[in-house]
Every structure is written in structure tokens, then in C-alpha cells.
């Protein structure tokens with residue numbers, strides 16, 4: 639069996655890091671696709687990454703292109719195409735521009751690799767992953783949005799920073815939409831199995847949840863031009879790796895719910911099993927009344943952005 643083919647649609651900040659991590663993990667050969675205006679940029683990045691290989695000793699090939707034909711037979715697409723959030727813009731402001739891009743991408747992906755597994759990162763995520771699914775007509779197991787993996791990583795980071803204990807031992811999940819209404823489930827967060835609610839006072843934990851909800855915006859403000867890219871790239875790679883290596887990891891992902899958690903017909907962040915069949919299962923569990931209310935709030939926000947796509 640040959641190597642897997644991983645195609646990154648969008649070779650900007652996140653795309654470049656996706657290429658680096660995918661190659662270093664030897665997930666497969668990497669194609670970085672971007673618009674013709676950026677062809678030189680992605681060809682240059684690909685060459686630069688090829689020349690990193692002798693140090694690390696990995697053999698993945700990395701190429702850059704603006705020709706859709708080069709994406710034929712792709713196993714995994716990771717889509718970051720679009721424009722990133724600028725200061726003062728929320729994710730929804732991006733909708734109009736990125737929707738046009740996503741339509742174009744979905745049609746081309748369908749033509750080149752109808753059986754591929756597709757991870758969408760472009761913002762506003764909840765609408766973009768929905769748009770990709772609608773336009774491509776792909777089965778629901780082949781399409782997933784990257785949000786919860788990143789939001790949970792942020793929540794884990796802040797809990798580790800607060801307690802001073804290893805981030806490796808912090809587990810937690812953030813459900814819901816990828817916006818300010820996301821739902822960090824503190825009740826189920828643990829450090830090495832010890833409930834976080836026994837380690838951090840409620841009012842402090844509330845501050846950590848609030849910081850998690852706006853963690854993307856905190857970075858946007860600091861950058862002044864663009865949005866986060868290292869952690870988003872790593873988060874999407876975890877999902878791609880679980881698919882490629884059939885790990886069946888349980889990761890909060892924006893998956894199409896059809897009845898799970900009482901949600902029907904929307905992509906929203908829920909615990910998702912990713913294996914060689916793509917989105918293999920959504921793990922439902924009993925929520926408290928407060929958590930249900932929060933999930934309802936986030937669903938209202940998701941429905942609003944999705945309705946703006948007119949799809």
C-alpha cells in the first residue's frame with residue numbers, strides 16, 4: 639500500500655504548520671493547494687519543508703500547487719481556505735467571503751476525490767462545515783469540523799497553568815459551537831482523574847471557562863493581523879491521524895447531529911469517534927440541566943450563522 643495523500647486547501651499560516659506536522663508524523667505525502675496568486679508561496683513552502691527532511695529523517699513528499707488536478711485521489715483534505723479574522727471582526731463577519739470560497743472548494747473536492755475524509759477549519763466554522771457538507775453532498779461520516787479539539791486544548795492549557803500540574807494529565811471537553819457560546823464542561827474535567835472541581839474554586843473555574851470561550855479572540859488581539867495557527871494545526875492533525883491510523887480517538891468535533899443531544903441537522907461540537915470510517919460515532923451522555931441550557935444557547939448561535947448561508 640502506497641502512502642496516504644493529504645491535501646491542504648489553503649497554504650497560509652495554518653496550512654504551513656499542517657504541512658510541517660503531517661510530514662513530521664509521516665502521515666503521508668502532502669500537497670499544499672492555494673489560489674494562483676499564492677502558487678509561488680506554497681511551492682516555496684513545500685521546497686523549504688522538503689529541505690527540513692534530512693534533519694528529521696522523514697520521507698514524506700511535500701509539493702505546492704494551484705492546480706486542482708494535483709489533488710486527485712486525496713485521502714484526507716484539511717481546509718483552511720479563506721481569509722482569517724481581523725481585529726474587531728467576529729467569526730460571523732467572515733461568513734460572506736468565506737462562503738463563496740467554500741462553495742468553490744467543495745465542488746472541486748467532490749470532483750477530485752469523492753471518497754476523501756474532509757476536515758474543515760475555515761471560520762466561521764459551524765457554517766463552513768455545514769456549507770461544505772451541503773454543497774459537496776458527501777455522506778456525514780466523511781465531513782467534520784475542527785473546533786472542539788482546539789477549544790478543549792485551550793481549556794486544558796488554562797487548567798494546567800492554574801494548577802501547575804502537567805497539561806498531559808488534564809482531560810476535558812468543550813462542546814457546542816466554535817464561538818463565544820461554546821460549552822466547557824468543567825464538571826467532567828479532571829487532572830489525572832481528580833475532578834477539577836475539587837482542585838479549583840468555582841469562581842476561578844468560571845473565569846477559566848470565560849477565558850476559554852474567547853481564547854481565539856485573545857490571540858487575534860495580540861497579533862493585530864491574523865489568527866492563531868500553531869494549536870489549530872496540531873488539533874486538526876490529531877483528527878487526521880486518528881482517521882489515517884484508525885485510532886478511534888474520542889475528540890470533540892463539529893459533527894453532523896441527527897438526534898444526538900436532541901440536535902437535528904446541524905454540525906455542532908460533540909464527542910466524536912474518528913477511525914478509518916471517518917466520523918464513526920457520536921458519544922452521547924447525560925447533561926445536567928445547566929449544561930442542556932448552555933447547549934441550547936450555542937445551538938441558537940449555530941442556527942443563526944447557518945441560516946445566513948441560505949443553504
Ligand code: APR
Pocket residue numbers: 647648649650651652653671672673676718719720721722723736739742743759760761762864865866867870
Ligand atoms: N482556494 C484555496 N485557498 C484559498 C482560497 C481558495 N479559493 N481562497 C483563499 N485561500 C487561501 C489564501 O490564499 C491563504 O493562503 O487560504 C489561505 C488562508 O491562510 P491565512 O490567511 O494565513 O489564514 P490562516 O491563519 O491559515 O487561517 C485560515 O482558518 O482558523 C481559520 O479563521 C481562520 O478562516 C481562517 C482559516
